[in-house]
Structures are given as structure tokens and as C-alpha cells.
Amino acid sequence: MELYHGRPGDVTGRTEREIRTYNLLDELGISYDRVDHEEIMTMEGLGDTATVLGAPICKNLLLCNAQKTNFYLLMMPGDKKFKTKELSKQINSARLSFAKGEYMEEYLGITPGSLSVLGLMNDHDHHVRLLIDRDLLDDEMIGMHPCMNTSTLKMRVDDLLHVFLPKVNHEPTFVTLTGE
Numbered sequence: 001m002e003l004y005h006g007r008p009g010d011v012t013g014r015t016e017r018e019i020r021t022y023n024l025l026d027e028l029g030i031s032y033d034r035v036d037h038e039e040i041m042t043m044e045g046l047g048d049t050a051t052v053l054g055a056p057i058c059k060n061l062l063l064c065n066a067q068k069t070n071f072y073l074l075m076m077p078g079d080k081k082f083k084t085k086e087l088s089k090q091i092n093s094a095r096l097s098f099a100k101g102e103y104m105e106e107y108l109g110i111t112p113g114s115l116s117v118l119g120l121m122n123d124h125d126h127h128v129r130l131l132i133d134r135d136l137l138d139d140e141m142i143g144m145h146p147c148m149n150t151s152t153l154k155m156r157v158d159d160l161l162h163v164f165l166p167k168v169n170h171e172p173t174f175v176t177l178t179g180e
Helices: 016-027 049-053 084-091 101-108 117-122 134-138 157-167
Strands: 003-005 033-036 058-064 071-077 128-133 141-144 151-156 173-175
Touching: 016 117, 016 151, 016 157, 033 049, 049 141, 049 151, 058 101, 058 141, 071 101, 071 117, 071 134, 084 128, 084 173, 101 117, 117 128, 117 157, 128 134, 134 173, 141 157, 151 157
Parallel strands: 071 128, 128 173
Antiparallel strands: 003 033, 033 151, 058 071, 141 151
16 A cells, blocks of 8 residues: 555546545645555555554545435444434434435435545435534544545645535534543
8 A cells, every 4th residue: 555645647447436535635735645555445455554644544424314405414433333312402303224325326426435524525416415523623633435435635724624525515514422
């Protein structure tokens, strides 16, 4: 595994959604480093990726209410346990569950395993509300997939909050999760 700065020089074999992600980050002037790897479906599958990247990689969960009318993208530290009850109280939404992959594709243009905050660039109709665990703000850098789970990027948290999110017109709601 090797660390690269910016987009791949050769985009052969890269998906259109991944290339669009690099295009937007470059357009916004957001600096990022990249690690390419085999397809990864879980946090455990990341192995040494965070070490090579030099940044913690966040866990991303797509959640919905029982009626499937409200959808939430939760970003939280990768090593923290998720407790539905703890989050439900903070966002006043009872009976949260994991949203099916079809909603991930429909609203964020991302397939399961590739979920990332960068998918909000595809949520033009604001179907998904972004929730960010405050613990992610403790780090200067954050790791995430570029809408494809065969690469992982790191960028400054400040760029995510103050450049990327305003561009895609999504304002985060900050939550505090203990994982207990």
C-alpha cells in the first residue's frame, strides 16, 4: 500500500462516481492524499490503511426512521460502537434502523461499502441529513472513501466543514456519542 497526493494520474478502471469526486475536490481546491487498495466492505477490512494514510478513518452509517421518510448519514470514529438509542434521543427520531443499500444508491449515488460524506455531492434534493460525532472534530485530518471503496482519501476536517459541505449545500448536525 502506498500513499499518493491527489487524484490518480491514470483513471483507467476507475468508476465515473470516483472521478467526479476527484473533479469536485480539485475544483474546490481541497488538498487530499490517497491510498488505493482492494475493495473493502467493513471497517475491520481497512487493516493498515489508516496507518499508511496517516489519519483516522471515520465510520459512515446510513440510517432511517421506521417510516423510511427521514434519512441520516452518521459520521463517527471508526473504533466507536454505535448505539441507536443514544443517537435517537439527540435527533428526536425514534426507532432508527440501518437504511437499505437501495436508498444509498438512490440518494447518494453510492453502493454499500463505499458510503462516505462525499456522496452528499449527489444529494441535490436533500434527502439525507448529515450527523457528525463531535469526536471527529478532535483530529485535523479525516479519512473517507471517494464514493468508491477501492481507495481511501484523507483531507483536512476544516476543508470538509468549511469548503466541501457549503458547496454541496449540506449543514451538519453535531452529535455526541459515547458508544456505551
